[in-house]
Amino acid sequence: MSVVRGWEVPGxxxxxxxxxxxxxxxxxxxxxxxxxxILFSIISPFSTTGPHKHDESEExxxxxxxxxxxxxxxxxxxxxxxxxxxxxxxxxHEIRNLSDETMKLVAIFAPPLKPSGYIEEALxxxxxxxxNYGK
Numbered sequence: 001m002s003v004v005r006g007w008e009v010p011g012x013x014x015x016x017x018x019x020x021x022x023x024x025x026x027x028x029x030x031x032x033x034x035x036x037x038i039l040f041s042i043i044s045p046f047s048t049t050g051p052h053k054h055d056e057s058e059e060x061x062x063x064x065x066x067x068x069x070x071x072x073x074x075x076x077x078x079x080x081x082x083x084x085x086x087x088x089x090x091x092x093h094e095i096r097n098l099s100d101e102t103m104k105l106v107a108i109f110a111p112p113l114k115p116s117g118y119i120e121e122a123l124x125x126x127x128x129x130x131x132n133y134g135k
Contacts, residue, residue: 002032006040010129012122019044022122028112029123030130037112039122043068043095043103051094054087057109061085061095066103069096 004025011023024030026038037057043049043066051071063083070077070085072093079085085105087093097103115123 004032009040010122010125011040011042012118012125014118017048018050019047020049022118024115024119024123024126027115027123029115030126033112035110035112037109039107039109039119041095041105041107043097043105045097045100045102048096049094051092053090053092054109054113055090057111057113058089059087059093060108060110061087062106062108064104064106066097066099066101066105068098068103070094071096 006023006025009023009025011021014020014022021040021042023040023042024037025040026033026036028034041049041061061084063079063081063085065081067078067080070079070093072087072091085095095105113119
């Protein structure tokens with residue numbers, strides 16, 4: 001059995017205009033799951049993820065804190081804490097934080113993401129911390 005303490009996991013900061021912090025909590029690369037990737041996406045006030053899609057994975061996002069708008073499939077849907085947002089494989093989507101509070105999402109990808117870009121950098125940060133501090 002494994003416990004992941006999200007506050008101990010280093011993250012990578014994505015610059016404006018899509019300012020957020022990404023933390024890889026669970027993934028095959030970390031060695032704590034074969035079938036999913038789970039990350040925290042901590043979105044700054046009045047920021048956005050920018051439109052994007054995941055060709056290899058479905059993404060389910062649990063909203064821990066914050067309020068905003070979810071753009072998916074040509075629609076805009078308001079959401080608040082305790083909402084779950086779903087993006088099918090290959091479906092373009094965007095999350096916009098419309099409040100002055102930091103938004104926190106738990107994003108679950110199945111099958112696991114193939115790391116690239118900022119996710120790959122967050123994974124490097126995670127593995128480096130583990131090597132240096134035994135986490």
